[in-house]
Amino acid sequence: MIRPATEDDIPRLLEMGSRFAEKARLWDHVGYDQVSMEATFRAMIESESFCLFVGECGALGGMVAPHPFNHSQMIADELFWWSEGREGLALLKAYEDWAGDFGAVIRMTTLEAVEPERVGKLFARRGYVPLERAFVKVN
Secondary structure, three states, X not given: OOXXXXXXXXXXXXXXXXXXXXHOOHHHOOOOOHHHHHHHHHHHHHOOOEEEEEOOOEEEEEEEEEEOOXXXXXXXXXXXXXXXXXXXXXXXXXXXXXXXHOOOEEEOOOOOOOOHHHHHHHHHHOOOOOOXXXXXXXX
């Protein structure tokens, strides 16, 4: 069952986050700091501008804010989406419903390290269109 996260979920979220960071190759760019992530999870749980949905084996976190190019339009940005089972679509649906409550445009990210073609096809089936590509440079 997908539901909003509580503080009791933080230890499990930290474990999942570590596995996500490894799969997404975050170690190569920014690393994974559990103290930072714990603070992030707590802030997301407490703020109405963030969502953090959990299931038995996955999580999806996002935020909503006025779009920088048009403040009359809200934008929901997915910050992370991880499922180690078959909850990915249910997590996505919960997030889409949450963003819909704000009337927000939804922006999702596909990581190059996590089957981008397959995820891109999933997004297309759900009505998403490609918008941009992101690149990372470590200085």
